Each structure stands twice: as C-alpha cells, then as structure tokens.
Amino acid sequence: xxxxxxxxxxxxxxxxxxxxxxxxxxxxxxxxxxxxxxxxxxxxxxxxxxxxxxxxxxxxxxxxxxxxxxxxxxxxxxxxxxxxxxxxxxxxxxxxxxxxxxxxxxxxxxxxxxxxxxxxxxxxxx
Numbered sequence: 579x580x581x582x583x584x585x586x587x588x589x590x591x592x593x594x595x596x597x598x599x600x601x602x603x604x605x606x607x608x609x610x611x612x613x614x615x616x617x618x619x620x621x622x623x624x625x626x627x628x629x630x631x632x633x634x635x636x637x638x639x640x641x642x643x644x645x646x647x648x649x650x651x652x653x654x655x656x657x658x659x660x661x662x663x664x665x666x667x668x669x670x671x672x673x674x675x676x677x678x679x680x681x682x683x684x685x686x687x688x689x690x691x692x693x694x695x696x697x698x699x700x701x702x703x704x
Contacts, residue, residue: 581605582674587698595662598698600674602655605693611680612650612657615688616670616700626672627659628685635682642668664702671697 586598600612613628627638627648636648647660657674675691684690 581693582676582695584672584674584695584698587672587700589701589703590664592664592666592702592704594664594702595660596664596700597661598659598672598674598700600657600659600695602657602676602693605655605676606678607650607655608652609678610676611678611685612648613675613677613685613688613691614648614657614659614672615675616668616672617697618670621670623673623688625686625688628682629657630682630685631679637682637686661700664700666702666704668700669702670700672700673697 581604584600590596611631614626615623616626617623625639629636629648629650645663650657674695676693677691
C-alpha cells in the first residue's frame with residue numbers, strides 16, 4: 579500500500595492557481611520531511627519544494643520561488659503545494675515524497691526520499 583496519495587491536479591490557464599495535496603497514511607507524519615517533485619514528458623524528475631519535518635524550514639526551486647508555497651498540516655497528515663501564477667512550463671506530473679528525519683542539507687535530492695506517491699497531473703494551458 580502506497581502511503582502517499584496526491585490529489586488536486588488538473589487543467590488550468592496560464593496565470594491561474596491550483597493547490598495539490600498529499601495525504602499520508604501509516605507514517606509518523608510529524609517526523610517526515612516532505613518534498614514535491616515534478617516530471618515533464620521527456621525530462622528528468624526535478625525538485626520543486628520541500629518542507630522540513632520540523633515545519634520551520636522550506637526550500638524552493640528557483641523556477642517556482644515566489645509563486646509556489648509548500649505547507650504542512652500535521653493534524654491531517656497532509657502536505658500542500660499552493661501554486662500561483664502558473665505557467666505552461668509548470669506542466670508536469672507532480673509527486674510528493676517523504677523521508678523520516680531527512681535533513682535540509684539533503685532534501686532537494688529525490689534519491690534521498692524513501693516513499694513516493696503516484697503523482698497528479700498538472701496541465702497549464704497558454
């Protein structure tokens with residue numbers, strides 16, 4: 579059973595907003611660093627954003643800084659990615675990932691995450 583399930587993707591026009599969510603199960607959520615990654619067709623999976631397990635540190639890719647916000651709600655075992663001012667180049671499958679007590683020195687690298695969701699498609703039309 580996949581412990582991470584993403585939702586909230588869809589089709590949106592350029593300049594619009596979407597919020598994707600990732601609900602976890604079976605994990606001690608408040609001890610897991612959560613990351614968001616994306617993969618566009620023909621491209622490698624890339625880092626988008628991460629939030630430390632302590633909740634007090636976040637990191638963003640330069641391409642989304644100022645437009646995307648990652649947050650977590652421990653009471654709901656959920657991490658969110660609020661995406662504003664979307665661009666066609668944001669089109670990709672978005673994946674959430676989790677790893678226990680992963681440090682901020684390592685949380686931008688996908689290979690450092692143990693658990694992955696199945697992804698949710700985000701499509702931004704021009």
